[in-house]
Amino acid sequence: MATSGIQSDEHRYDAVRGRDPRFDGVFFIAVLTTGIYCRPSCPATTPKRENVRFYPSAAAAQAAGFRACRRCRPDAVPGSAEWNLRADIIGRAMRLINDGVIDREGVAGLAARLGYSERQVQRHLVAELGAGPLALARAQRAHTARVLLQTTKLPATDVAFAAGFASVRQFNDTIREIYASTPTELRTSARKIERGNGGGSGISLRLAYREPYDREHIFDFIGLRAIPGVEEMTGDRGDRVYRRTLRFEHGPGIAEVRERPSGGAWLDCRLDLADLRGFTTAIGRMRRLFDLDADPLAVAEYFAPHPVLGPLSVKTPGLRSPGAADADEMAIRAVLGQQISVAAARRLAGVLVAARGEPLPEPSGGLTHVFPSSAALADADFAELGMPESRKQTLRTISGALADGSVRLDPGADRDQAQRELLALRGIGPWTAGYLRMRALSDPDVVLSGDVVIKSAMKKAGLGSADVESWHPWASYAIHYFWSNS
Structure with a gap:
C-alpha cells in the first residue's frame, strides 16, 4: 500500500497495526485513553480502534489537546511527500512554513507570497490539515526547541528565540503543553535518550x-x-x-x-x-x-509495471531527486553549466566564487566563501569567467530577475509561473528552466526530454516521446533512474 493510496481511517488503522514507517508524517494517530499522539510506526502496544483518532498534521493533534509521545517522537518524522507533489495553495503553503517563513515574515508574509488573503490561507489550511498557519508554525517551533534543548548547552532563553518564539513565556507554555515537560526536564531527559553533540x-x-x-x-x-x-x-x-x-x-x-x-x-x-x-x-x-x-516505495510501486523503469527502480532502490540548498545559487549554476560538461561547470563556478563570493570570517577546511548573492551579480562584468558575452549577459539577466523579485524560486513559488518567468528571460531555454524546476523548486514531476543523456537512453531502450506521459507524476525520478544507469 503506497502512502499516496491511503483512503480511509480503516486503511490508516491497518498501517498503525503494521507499524508501517512509510506513513510517518503522512498522518498522526492520537489515543483517547492516554492523551498522547504518535507516528503510525510507534512501537507501543497498538490501541483499540475505538480509542483512536487520526489527524493530518501534528499541529492538528496538538490543537485537539494531545501531547507528543516521548517514545516515538512524532514531531521528528519526515514531512509528507505530498507537499512536494502538490502545486496548489496547500502544498505551496506547507513548503513555505517548513522553510520558516512565518517566523521571518509572519502570516501576512506567507499570504503575500501565496497571493491570497490571510483569511483564505487560514481557511484552506484548517479545512485540509486541521490547523491554521500559526498552529503549524508553532508545532515546528516546538520541535526546533526540543532539538536545541537536547543537543546544545544554549541557555533556555536563547533556545526560545532561536526556535522562533516571541517570548520566553510562550516558549515555556508551548513546551509544557506539547511535551508534558518543562524545558529543564526535556534537557535532563536527553542524557538518557540522545547521543549528544559529540566532538566539534x-x-x-x-x-x-x-x-x-x-x-x-x-x-x-x-x-x-x-x-x-x-x-x-x-x-x-x-x-x-x-x-x-x-x-x-x-x-x-x-x-x-x-x-x-x-x-x-x-x-x-x-x-x-x-x-x-x-x-x-x-x-x-x-x-x-x-x-x-520523498516516498520511494510509492515511486517504485508506480513504475513497477513499466518495462524499462520497473527494472531500473528495482536495481536502484531508494533513489532520490536532489533539490537545492539555495535556489538562487542553483539558478546561477544552471546558466554556468549550459552546453558544457559537469566538470567544466564546476570549475567555472569555483572561479566565480573565488572572485565574487563572500569570504567566511574564518575558513573551515576547504570552505572559504558563501556563494555570491544574485544582487551582487546583477551588474557584474564576469571578466574572470572567460565565456562569451552572450552567456555573461544571461548571468546578469537572471541575477537581476532574482534580485528584483521578477523571478521567484522560493519554496512556495508557483512552479508553472516560475517556469514561464524563466523562459521569458533571454538566454534561458526549456532545459535550463526544467532543470531549475526540478532542483531549485524540488518538483518531483519534471520531464527533461531535451537532455542529451535522456534522449540517448530512451532511444537505446526503444522509447519514444509518447512514453514520457507514463512517467507522471514522478517524472523527475524517471530522469534520475536513467541518469544513474547511463
Whole structure:
C-alpha cells in the first residue's frame, strides 16, 4: 500500500497495526485513553480502534489537546511527500512554513507570497490539515526547541528565540503543553535518550527519511557538482562527509551531512550557524537538497509495471531527486553549466566564487566563501569567467530577475509561473528552466526530454516521446533512474 493510496481511517488503522514507517508524517494517530499522539510506526502496544483518532498534521493533534509521545517522537518524522507533489495553495503553503517563513515574515508574509488573503490561507489550511498557519508554525517551533534543548548547552532563553518564539513565556507554555515537560526536564531527559553533540562545534541532529534511501547515488550526484570554496566532499565512498556554506539574513552557516549510516532511518547532520535564527531554514534547505521527504516505495510501486523503469527502480532502490540548498545559487549554476560538461561547470563556478563570493570570517577546511548573492551579480562584468558575452549577459539577466523579485524560486513559488518567468528571460531555454524546476523548486514531476543523456537512453531502450506521459507524476525520478544507469 503506497502512502499516496491511503483512503480511509480503516486503511490508516491497518498501517498503525503494521507499524508501517512509510506513513510517518503522512498522518498522526492520537489515543483517547492516554492523551498522547504518535507516528503510525510507534512501537507501543497498538490501541483499540475505538480509542483512536487520526489527524493530518501534528499541529492538528496538538490543537485537539494531545501531547507528543516521548517514545516515538512524532514531531521528528519526515514531512509528507505530498507537499512536494502538490502545486496548489496547500502544498505551496506547507513548503513555505517548513522553510520558516512565518517566523521571518509572519502570516501576512506567507499570504503575500501565496497571493491570497490571510483569511483564505487560514481557511484552506484548517479545512485540509486541521490547523491554521500559526498552529503549524508553532508545532515546528516546538520541535526546533526540543532539538536545541537536547543537543546544545544554549541557555533556555536563547533556545526560545532561536526556535522562533516571541517570548520566553510562550516558549515555556508551548513546551509544557506539547511535551508534558518543562524545558529543564526535556534537557535532563536527553542524557538518557540522545547521543549528544559529540566532538566539534555546531549542533548535531538527525534528518529523518523514509526507507529505502540510496545514499551512494545522492552523495555521488552532489559530490560530482561540489563547488570549490562553497562545498566539499571528504572521506572515502561509503563514509563521505558533505559540507557546504549557507547564506542567511543574520550571518553565514555551515552544514555537514554524513553518508555513513548510524543505525536508523536518518542522515547525521551538523549545523554551525553564525546566528541560530537560521536553524529552521537550514534544516529545510538540507532536507530539500537530499530529498528527504520523498516516498520511494510509492515511486517504485508506480513504475513497477513499466518495462524499462520497473527494472531500473528495482536495481536502484531508494533513489532520490536532489533539490537545492539555495535556489538562487542553483539558478546561477544552471546558466554556468549550459552546453558544457559537469566538470567544466564546476570549475567555472569555483572561479566565480573565488572572485565574487563572500569570504567566511574564518575558513573551515576547504570552505572559504558563501556563494555570491544574485544582487551582487546583477551588474557584474564576469571578466574572470572567460565565456562569451552572450552567456555573461544571461548571468546578469537572471541575477537581476532574482534580485528584483521578477523571478521567484522560493519554496512556495508557483512552479508553472516560475517556469514561464524563466523562459521569458533571454538566454534561458526549456532545459535550463526544467532543470531549475526540478532542483531549485524540488518538483518531483519534471520531464527533461531535451537532455542529451535522456534522449540517448530512451532511444537505446526503444522509447519514444509518447512514453514520457507514463512517467507522471514522478517524472523527475524517471530522469534520475536513467541518469544513474547511463
